[in-house]
Amino acid sequence: MKRAVVLLSGGLDSATVLAAMTRDGFRCHTLSFNYGQRQKIELTRAAELARTLGAVEHREATIDLRAFGGSALTADIAVPKDRDENAISHGVPITYVPARNTIFLAHALAYAETLNACDIAIGVNAIDYSGYPDCRPEFIAAFETLANLATKAGTEGGARFTIHTPLQTLSKAGIVRLALELGVPVGRTLSCYDPSISGEPCAHCDACILRRKGFAEAGAVDR
Amino acid sequence: MKRAVVLLSGGLDSATVLAAMTRDGFRCHTLSFNYGQRQKIELTRAAELARTLGAVEHREATIDLRAFGGSALTADIAVPKDRDENAISHGVPITYVPARNTIFLAHALAYAETLNACDIAIGVNAIDYSGYPDCRPEFIAAFETLANLATKAGTEGGARFTIHTPLQTLSKAGIVRLALELGVPVGRTLSCYDPSISGEPCAHCDACILRRKGFAEAGAVDR
Numbered sequence: 001m002k003r004a005v006v007l008l009s010g011g012l013d014s015a016t017v018l019a020a021m022t023r024d025g026f027r028c029h030t031l032s033f034n035y036g037q038r039q040k041i042e043l044t045r046a047a048e049l050a051r052t053l054g055a056v057e058h059r060e061a062t063i064d065l066r067a068f069g070g071s072a073l074t075a076d077i078a079v080p081k082d083r084d085e086n087a088i089s090h091g092v093p094i095t096y097v098p099a100r101n102t103i104f105l106a107h108a109l110a111y112a113e114t115l116n117a118c119d120i121a122i123g124v125n126a127i128d129y130s131g132y133p134d135c136r137p138e139f140i141a142a143f144e145t146l147a148n149l150a151t152k153a154g155t156e157g158g159a160r161f162t163i164h165t166p167l168q169t170l171s172k173a174g175i176v177r178l179a180l181e182l183g184v185p186v187g188r189t190l191s192c193y194d195p196s197i198s199g200e201p202c203a204h205c206d207a208c209i210l211r212r213k214g215f216a217e218a219g220a221v222d223r
Numbered sequence: 224m225k226r227a228v229v230l231l232s233g234g235l236d237s238a239t240v241l242a243a244m245t246r247d248g249f250r251c252h253t254l255s256f257n258y259g260q261r262q263k264i265e266l267t268r269a270a271e272l273a274r275t276l277g278a279v280e281h282r283e284a285t286i287d288l289r290a291f292g293g294s295a296l297t298a299d300i301a302v303p304k305d306r307d308e309n310a311i312s313h314g315v316p317i318t319y320v321p322a323r324n325t326i327f328l329a330h331a332l333a334y335a336e337t338l339n340a341c342d343i344a345i346g347v348n349a350i351d352y353s354g355y356p357d358c359r360p361e362f363i364a365a366f367e368t369l370a371n372l373a374t375k376a377g378t379e380g381g382a383r384f385t386i387h388t389p390l391q392t393l394s395k396a397g398i399v400r401l402a403l404e405l406g407v408p409v410g411r412t413l414s415c416y417d418p419s420i421s422g423e424p425c426a427h428c429d430a431c432i433l434r435r436k437g438f439a440e441a442g443a444v445d446r
Contacts, residue, residue: 064284068333099333102373106329110291110322139372146365150325150357 001027003117004164005108006055008032010045012189012211013123013167016175018053019182020166021121028121030055031111033104035097036066038079041199045190052185061107065097079194081204085213088131088206101134105143105163113151118159120147125167125175127210140165172214180220187223224250226340227387228331229278231255233268235412235434236346236390239398241276242405243389244344251344253278254334256327258320259289261302264422268413275408284330288320302417304427308436311354311429324357328366328386336374341382343370348390348398350433363388395437403443410446 004026008014021028032046043060050058101122108120124135133139140163147161167175179186191211192201201208215222227249231237244251255269266283273281324345331343347358356362363386370384390398402409414434415424424431438445 059290061287061290063286064330065333067282067284068330068337097333098336098375099329099373102329102332102369103326106322106325107287107291109325110288110320113321114291133375134373136372139369142365142369142372146325146362146369149359149362149365150322152321152356 001025002119003027003029003056003112003115004119004121005112005115005117006030006121007104007108007123008046008050008055008058009123010042010049010189011123011191011207012179012184012186013125013175013191014046015049015053015184015186015189016179016182017121017123017164017166018049018055019184020178021119021164022054023182024166026119026121028053028055029111029115029117030058031108032058032060033107034060034062035064035100038193039195039197039199041195041197042190045188045199048188049185052188059111063103063107065100065103068098079202079205081194081202083206083209085209088209099134101132101139102143105147109147109150109161112161116159118161119164120161121164121166123167124165125170125172127172137165137168140168171217172210173217176214176218176220180218224248225342226250226252226279226335226338227342227344228335228338228340229253229344230327230331230346231269231273231278231281232346233265233272233412234346234414234430235402235407235409236348236398236414237269238272238276238407238409238412239402239405240344240346240387240389241272241278242407243401244342244387245277246405247389249342249344251276251278252334252338252340253281254331255281255283256330257283257285258287258323261416262418262420262422264418264420265413268411268422271411272408275411282334286326286330288323288326291321302425302428304417304425306429306432308432311432322357324355324362325366328370332370332373332384335384339382341384342387343384344387344389346390347388348393348395350395360388360391363391394440395433396440399437399441399443403441 008030030050191207193205194202231253253273414430416428
């Protein structure tokens with residue numbers, strides 16, 4: 001069985017990626033980041049989801065994104081609330097963390113290389129990439145090219161790195177359907193940008209609004 | 224004056240890059256990494272060199288490379304000593320840290336984006352790239368492409384990121400000559416992979432051997 005490194009945030013999207021990669025026959029090593037999030041509860045949920053969804057190993061890496069500031073997800077900028085869907089899907093949002101997916105994928109690449117794995121999975125999707133530059137397919141393709149030039153594995157011939165994005169073309173409703181089909185415990189995933197310490201979603205940030213819309217469109221109940 | 228982010232390790236190469244970027248008219252913001260090095264003295268030297276060479280700001284980011292193991296520079300693998308030059312210049316050395324330059328450049332990109340800078344400099348060179356895959360010109364070119372796809376700046380049009388590698392085509396002797404020409408306090412730089420706590424170079428690792436050869440070929444004295 002091939003090993004894969006799966007980026008796991010504790011949210012619905014990355015949990016669904018983990019379930020999809022497991023379904024596709026990979027032995028999954030999950031990786032979460034402590035990057036100065038507003039609440040640590042998402043890290044607890046990520047570790048729990050890794051166990052529930054059968055990851056063979058879960059690691060948490062600490063990184064210093066906060067040192068660079070610049071985002072409502074890490075700094076003391078307020079998370080925008082109750083924006084309409086049109087506003088959500090246009091322009092780069094203030095919750096954008098500079099170069100976040102580049103940094104996350106770079107760590108995943110280091111981890112994969114030490115495991116002799118050449119498969120990496122990330123939960124970028126059609127909703128994200130309207131707003132976040134580092135969720136677009138052309139960004140992912142560029143990272144895959146980079147990965148094969150950056151590493152010992154890539155250089156010495158043999159394995160080629162693949163960046164898997166099983167959600168890339170899915171809407172939020174499509175992700176909800178896939179999550180339910182794959183048995184993801186959706187009630188234990190946390191999408192909110194501004195949850196309470198105990199993990200209650202705020203219900204008003206962009207992520208909560210998109211999640212609610214996704215469940216509604218999928219005709220499913222979000223427990 | 225344009226701002227640039229300069230990766231600064233405390234070694235001769237990156238100090239020379241800082242001096243070269245300053246000469247070229249950039250206001251330099253330097254960035255060092257605490258990544259579980261054998262000795263922290265190189266971080267002290269980096270901060271000192273940033274001041275001496277006129278950086279406008281110096282930051283140190285902590286990253287978790289050690290969590291992934293796999294290198295004599297971070298883990299408890301012995302640093303190879305007294306290898307002959309032929310061995311040094313062939314194959315990927317055990318001092319290779321998985322995906323290190325990808326991770327370093329990803330952080331530099333985050334820092335640059337928060338500064339509204341679109342110039343990043345790194346001290347890769349002709350000696351390194353015979354051994355380290357992530358020092359080759361094609362890796363740097365791929366990262367530049369990635370940077371312009373990864374970021375808000377790149378996406379919203381306007382500035383394009385440039386990765387500067389002023390040492391790319393230089394031999395170690397060429398770097399020594401440039402360093403002396405630009406007034407780098409070479410005696411305060413630390414190239415050794417395995418220094419003492421107080422910063423005395425071991426004189427036997429690949430980095431010490433290449434440095435000695437570089438000074439000899441440049442006809443210079445390494446104080």
